[in-house]
Amino acid sequence: MAAFVVRRLSSMALVLFTVSVLVFAVFNVIPNGDPAVRMAGQAPSDFEIQAIRQEWGFDEPVWVQYATMMRKLATGDVVSYFTQANVVDEIVRGAPHTFSLAIGAALIWFAVGVVLGLVSAVRAGRASDRLITVLAVIGVSVPGFWVGALANHYLGFRLGIFPNGGYVPLTENPLRWAYHLVLPWLTLALLLTGVYARVLRTHLLDTLSASHVQAARAKGITGRQVLLRHVLRNSLIPVVTLWGLDFGVVVGGGAILIEAVFDLEGVGQYAAQAIGDLDVPPVLAVTLFGAFFIVVVNALVDIAYAWLDPRVRPR
Amino acid sequence: MSPPLLRVEDLRVSFVSPHGRVQAVDGVSFEVASGEILAVVGESGSGKSVTALTLIGLTRVPGVRIEGVATLRELDLLGAREDELEQIRGRRIATVFQDALSALNPVYRVGDQIAEQIRAHEDVGRSTARGRAVELLGRVGIPRAKERARAFPHELSGGMRQRATIAMALSCEPELLVADEPTTALDVTIQAQILGLLAELRDEAGIAVVLITHDLGVVAEVADRVAVMYAGQIVEAGSLEEVFYDPQHPYTWGLLGCISRVDRPRTANLPAIPGRPPSLTAPPSGCRFAPRCPHSFPPCATPPPLAIRAGHPDRCWLEPTEKRLRRVVEGRIGLVAGATR
Numbered sequence: 060m061a062a063f064v065v066r067r068l069s070s071m072a073l074v075l076f077t078v079s080v081l082v083f084a085v086f087n088v089i090p091n092g093d094p095a096v097r098m099a100g101q102a103p104s105d106f107e108i109q110a111i112r113q114e115w116g117f118d119e120p121v122w123v124q125y126a127t128m129m130r131k132l133a134t135g136d137v138v139s140y141f142t143q144a145n146v147v148d149e150i151v152r153g154a155p156h157t158f159s160l161a162i163g164a165a166l167i168w169f170a171v172g173v174v175l176g177l178v179s180a181v182r183a184g185r186a187s188d189r190l191i192t193v194l195a196v197i198g199v200s201v202p203g204f205w206v207g208a209l210a211n212h213y214l215g216f217r218l219g220i221f222p223n224g225g226y227v228p229l230t231e232n233p234l235r236w237a238y239h240l241v242l243p244w245l246t247l248a249l250l251l252t253g254v255y256a257r258v259l260r261t262h263l264l265d266t267l268s269a270s271h272v273q274a275a276r277a278k279g280i281t282g283r284q285v286l287l288r289h290v291l292r293n294s295l296i297p298v299v300t301l302w303g304l305d306f307g308v309v310v311g312g313g314a315i316l317i318e319a320v321f322d323l324e325g326v327g328q329y330a331a332q333a334i335g336d337l338d339v340p341p342v343l344a345v346t347l348f349g350a351f352f353i354v355v356v357n358a359l360v361d362i363a364y365a366w367l368d369p370r371v372r373p374r
Numbered sequence: 375m376s377p378p379l380l381r382v383e384d385l386r387v388s389f390v391s392p393h394g395r396v397q398a399v400d401g402v403s404f405e406v407a408s409g410e411i412l413a414v415v416g417e418s419g420s421g422k423s424v425t426a427l428t429l430i431g432l433t434r435v436p437g438v439r440i441e442g443v444a445t446l447r448e449l450d451l452l453g454a455r456e457d458e459l460e461q462i463r464g465r466r467i468a469t470v471f472q473d474a475l476s477a478l479n480p481v482y483r484v485g486d487q488i489a490e491q492i493r494a495h496e497d498v499g500r501s502t503a504r505g506r507a508v509e510l511l512g513r514v515g516i517p518r519a520k521e522r523a524r525a526f527p528h529e530l531s532g533g534m535r536q537r538a539t540i541a542m543a544l545s546c547e548p549e550l551l552v553a554d555e556p557t558t559a560l561d562v563t564i565q566a567q568i569l570g571l572l573a574e575l576r577d578e579a580g581i582a583v584v585l586i587t588h589d590l591g592v593v594a595e596v597a598d599r600v601a602v603m604y605a606g607q608i609v610e611a612g613s614l615e616e617v618f619y620d621p622q623h624p625y626t627w628g629l630l631g632c633i634s635r636v637d638r639p640r641t642a643n644l645p646a647i648p649g650r651p652p653s654l655t656a657p658p659s660g661c662r663f664a665p666r667c668p669h670s671f672p673p674c675a676t677p678p679p680l681a682i683r684a685g686h687p688d689r690c691w692l693e694p695t696e697k698r699l700r701r702v703v704e705g706r707i708g709l710v711a712g713a714t715r
Binding site: 270273274275279288292368 | 430465479
């Protein structure tokens with residue numbers, strides 16, 4: 060276990076370092092990326108620009124700038140170039156929004172995906188299986204931001220069944236929190252529900268033909284018990300793994316468009332704005348936050364996998 | 375006289391395949407009495423496993439056609455509903471499969487899998503069932519049974535796993551045990567132990583056993599009676615002595631010839647039956663073994679019925695006197711000579 064933790068931590072450090080260098084480098088070579096020029100406002104004099112350069116340390120060598128940035132990130136002192144707001148504070152403020160969106164959507168796509176996958180495996184080749192396949196393909200093919208925009212416009216703006224975007228904290232009013240999130244959840248879940256149904260269906264059909272399932276039937280347990288305990292339980296192992304990884308991806312930036320469409324003011328939307336402004340500190344911080352989260356989730360997935368499948372447990 | 379424990383009469387099972395209907399079992403009949411071990415012998419694809427699985431309703435797949443009679447005491451196995459079969463499986467007819475590693479679910483503890491079967495048939499609590507599982511594991515000769523009950527299948531050795539599946543099969547004191555190649559995946563020494571265990575169970579608990587195998591060595595070890603299957607049909611049936619010492623069907627000779635024996639001069643290669651088993655979508659119109667049989671002659675163009683020609687039934691047109699001469703190859707029973715150097 061100790062070796063596992065050490066291995067994970069060192070790989071996490073490597074991932075975070077690589078990501079930070081890449082992001083920092085990209086914003087240094089990007090055309091019109093000079094923050095001093097952008098910060099100086101309209102028609103600045105060379106003198107003003109020079110002053111900003113000196114004040115913010117943009118005249119230092121790149122690696123010094125990088126080191127300064129990382130130090131400030133580590134101490135939590137890093138601020139946006141344009142709003143001067145503390146970046147870490149902004150992320151902490153936006154994180155509950157992003158997690159609310161991701162957790163709800165992940166639960167929906169997992170639960171609905173499992174039910175649909177189960178139905179389509181049990182009824183493989185029949186009408187209900189084909190219908191689910193078609194729906195899954197549509198769900199995967201339709202862009203989430205488009206569906207989100209349509210849903211927001213018609214169900215929110217026109218009909219007023221749902222709020223027209225926005226976010227209410229869970230602590231403030233749980234009902235209104237859920238009410239505001241229903242459309243974003245469904246929109247985000249739409250993409251992955253079909254994928255999960257299809258993946259689970261494949262694993263179920265594989266497991267159904269396994270010898271231990273025939274042996275389980277020979278024991279005289281009911282067909283339903285065979286299906287749930289012996290077929291579904293075993294088929295869920297790879298699906299749960301996938302779920303953890305997808306959840307990491309969604310929190311780590313995969314839901315930016317959905318956040319923006321529904322104006323949820325989450326971390327993703329914050330990052331999207333910062334990218335538009337070529338505002339390096341928030342982009343870097345959010346990227347590292349995402350990468351960190353994905354690495355952590357990966358480690359959790361490995362632990363969950365060992366818990367679900369005794370064959371991969373270390374003795 | 376009370377009916378035999380298991381009676382199978384003219385059983386026919388066919389499946390749909392892309393190449394047409396496959397007649398996997400084609401008119402099989404046999405009986406098994408309590409406390410008796412019947413060995414069903416044949417190559418892969420001869421229909422022996424399908425016969426066994428049909429008895430417990432596990433061949434009821436879309437497109438299957440099952441005809442004939444199969445009864446356990448008075449109970450009609452082929453006509454039973456699925457929920458009735460669930461009551462029979464594991465409780466009255468228990469099954470042991472070839473590969474215990476793949477017959478056990480990898481994600482549950484061995485003891486829990488045994489307990490699951492007990493709880494499927496008896497109204498007992500989880501801890502009682504677990505206690506019984508430990509007891510059963512001890513009974514089939516697993517040392518430190520309590521600890522082993524908490525092991526996952528992959529943590530046990532092959533022999534121990536097969537013992538565990540036998541323990542599971544015994545858990546509800548079945549009347550009939552169907553063992554489908556129970557020793558094929560095991561070392562020879564472990565094989566002997568498992569066979570010994572089966573014979574012991576028969577002696578102590580009076581359990582009847584249908585032992586499915588392709589290995590005549592295994593048959594010689596424990597069987598009371600033998601049925602030899604070829605291409606979906608029984609080609610010869612009799613007591614162990616009859617089939618081993620007075621085999622009537624050339625296919626049986628071939629199987630017997632394949633056993634390597636240390637008390638006979640060595641041949642360079644083990645003699646093998648030439649050719650392959652026939653396709654079951656379009657079996658030969660006459661004797662099904664004729665295309666592979668060096669002794670075939672014109673009458674073989676008509677299918678021989680299973681009839682008693684020399685003490686026990688077989689499906690071969692040759693005269694018994696002729697058979698006695700032809701079945702001796704290189705001083706022992708065989709179909710073809712082993713290749714010489």
